Amino acid sequence: NLQLILVLRPTGLFHRALSDIAFKFNRDEFKMKVPIIMLGSVSELQGYIDKTQLTEDLGGTLDYCHNRWLSRRTAIEGFAQKVKQTAQILQSFGTELAETELPNDVQSTSSLLAIHTEKKDKMKEDIRLAVEQGDDILGSITEPITENPEYKLNQDQLDNQTTVERLLAQLHETESAFDEFWIKHQQKLEQCLHLRNFEQNFREVKAALDIVSERLSAFTDVGNSCSHVEHILKDLANFEEKSCETVAKARMLASEGDAFIQSNHYAVDSIIPKCSELHHLCDAFTTEMERRRNVLNKSLELHGLLEKSMKWCDEGIYLLASQPVDKCQSQDGAESALQEIEKFLDTGAGNKIKELNKVYREYAHILNEDLKVL
Template sequence: MNVSLVPDEIMQQEIRPLLAVDIIEQLHRQFALLSGGRGKDGAPIIIFPEYSSFSEVPEEDFLNVVTYLTSIPSLDAASIGFVIVMDRRKDKWSSVKASLSRIAGAFPGNLQLVLVLRPSRFFQRAISDIGFKMHKDDFKMKIVMLNSLSDLHGHVEKGQLTRELGGSLEYCHSQWMHHRTAVENFAMTVKNHGPDAAETRVENQTTVERLLAQLDETENAFEQFWCKHHLKLEQCLQLRHFEQDFREVKVSLDSLMDSLTGLSDIGDCVARVEYLLKELKTLEEKALPTLEKAQLHALHGGPANPERPLRCGLYPTQMRGAPAGL
């Protein structure tokens, strides 16, 4: 064996980056997440969710997961610095301190800011206040202790936080892991078949063209379906509005009919007749808007009928026929 060749061989060996498949079990534990959220300056956010056994995570597992997560964002994003959000509302100050010490001592990337949701229980919160003031200089990193989710939202927009942190960012860990492994498997396949680059390019181009053709067909089919479905929805909405308006007009007409029935007396003297005429006139003025609305609904709900003029005079015989004429 030629020992002098060993160093050269070592130097020529390509260092393979850490892949999700290498630490799949550690990632499944979800003690640290890269949800895709960004800080206000574009800094990638790493979340340390509530995890009661965080102190029991082996140092190697912690370092592997954090190293892998910090390797995913682009170099430009990573150069801004990472923002860590730690949810320790159900924890104790001793655990919070241990977590901060572990991050301060082993975080492999450029760390910009650590946001900590402190313990929510009164006694532990009081201890954390005192403990943080005493030890904040020991951590050698910028830490902000937060009392509530609203405090957190003052530092990070809700759209960049998961639902567990009061945000609206959709995140599914199992789906994230599936996507990561698929992307990395594809990258490794392309890399391992680089002598076949030309053939692979042709195959990929054919596959992409086939998929694009299928996408066009699907898009056209969906567009045709949507045009018909949208028309049905619009017609259904118009019908529902018409039904609602009809019920309202029907109630008003029934009320007017009851009022008119109360004026059926023809009067036994001049004063009584004048009073009834005055009441009838008042009722007619009151009923006119409802009758106009009813006539519009009748025209809108069916074919126009020029032989059905708008009823402007309120006489008993006309009112009795009004609802039936709609």
């Protein structure tokens, strides 16, 4: 964009002479595609360049300090390099996160999440320091306006302000992109940790369910008396109470898995069958527990009926055996004995087992050979 070269001759006689000689001997070096104009005074320079763009030593009004300019340019270039390095580091870290394989156990997943979070926090701190650095530079550029609201920044200051603001905007955009990526990565790691915990708990809960289901299957005895059945029912109730915690844990874990499914967990294909299995095992255990309780209650009912009938039969045998033989030798005595027997038979209406075929059908699942004989 070079359009014109302005050369201001030195004001001193000696320096002017030296510059003329140097210009004559090096004329070929100054042969360029743009014109060169030799100026004899500062006032001529002001004819080409506005005073606001000239420093005070050239008759202008530009507030310029070379040390300050050099320090500021160094700071801006350093900040630009910092922004570039930060973007590169974040990109490398993002690639590392994206290529990380998810662990297969709780401990490794938890450790990986902690390591990545620690690295992320360090990155965020580096970004914070970089932003702070940029804000400090921007503050030093606009400091004259802060001190004097009527102050007008010169072009160089405006360019510096624009550069720093652009770098800060770039830094914020980089940070926002990283934050968005980190949220997704963190969510994935947390979901992985939830999955590994769920899988570990599933193995433990399923093993516990298998144990209680196996123990429940051992309750096959239907009892051989009312007292025996009552004892078995008591044992079953105690076992059910102890098993409640295992079943409750399984149902809670299934609900936790259902919640993962509802939240669109990335591993729903793995979670769904496990939840289905837990629901099935819990329902099967509850159903079997209820079935065995019903069987024992039926057994208790049947034994109660049998014992009541057998007691009535024993009382009848005792009644017959207790009748005096000489009592039946007279008509009155025989009629009296017969009345006692008929009266006793009337009390057996509620103790008599009727329709044995119906009894067999109703209690078929608990009748063993001994009970059938009875």
